[in-house]
Amino acid sequence: MRLTPELTIFGIFLILAAVAIGTLVAIACVAHGPAIEQAAIQNQGYRLRRIWFRGLAIVAVVGFLFSLPAFPYRSRSQLASSQHYPVTALQFAFVMPAMLPINTPIVLDVTATDVNHGVGIYDPDGRIVAQVQAMPGYTNSLQLMLKKPGQYVVLCLEYCGIAHHLMRAGFEVR
Numbered sequence: 001m002r003l004t005p006e007l008t009i010f011g012i013f014l015i016l017a018a019v020a021i022g023t024l025v026a027i028a029c030v031a032h033g034p035a036i037e038q039a040a041i042q043n044q045g046y047r048l049r050r051i052w053f054r055g056l057a058i059v060a061v062v063g064f065l066f067s068l069p070a071f072p073y074r075s076r077s078q079l080a081s082s083q084h085y086p087v088t089a090l091q092f093a094f095v096m097p098a099m100l101p102i103n104t105p106i107v108l109d110v111t112a113t114d115v116n117h118g119v120g121i122y123d124p125d126g127r128i129v130a131q132v133q134a135m136p137g138y139t140n141s142l143q144l145m146l147k148k149p150g151q152y153v154v155l156c157l158e159y160c161g162i163a164h165h166l167m168r169a170g171f172e173v174r
C-alpha cells in the first residue's frame, strides 16, 4: 500500500485520537473521591474561560494583521491591469484560450450559455488549482496566477446533463 498524504493524515489522526482517549481514561482512573459542589469550582471555570477567550481574541487579531498583506484578491486598479480571458461553458464543452501566460496575473471571465457548470482547473501534476462556477447570464471573474508550465486540464465540476462526464478541456501554460 502506497503512503498517500490522506493515509498519513489518517495515521496521525489515529495516533492523536488514541492519545486523547488514553488521557481521558487515565483521568477517569485517578480522579475519584467525593463530588465537589458546583459553586466551588464555578468561579475558577469562569476565570479560565475569560483567559481562554482573551487569548483567542489576541491570537485572532494578531493573525489577522500578519496575514492581511497576503490577502489573495487584487485591488481594483490591479484587476484593471490584469489580462482578461473569456471562458464559456456549455453542454458539453468549454470555449476558452488554448494557451495562458505563466507567472502573470490573469483573470478568467467565466460564464455559461445554457445551465450551471463548474470549471475545475488542474495543473500538470493533476492537482486542482482553482475552481469557479459558470452560470448563465452572469460572469464570474476568477483571479489566477499560474506558476507551473505545461498542459493543464479543465473539468466540469457540476452535473449539468447526460454528457457531463465528457466536459473536458485543456490549455497550455508557458
Ligand SMILES: [Cu+2]
Pocket: 117, 118, 156, 157, 158, 159, 160, 161, 164, 165, 167
Ligand atoms: Cu458538467
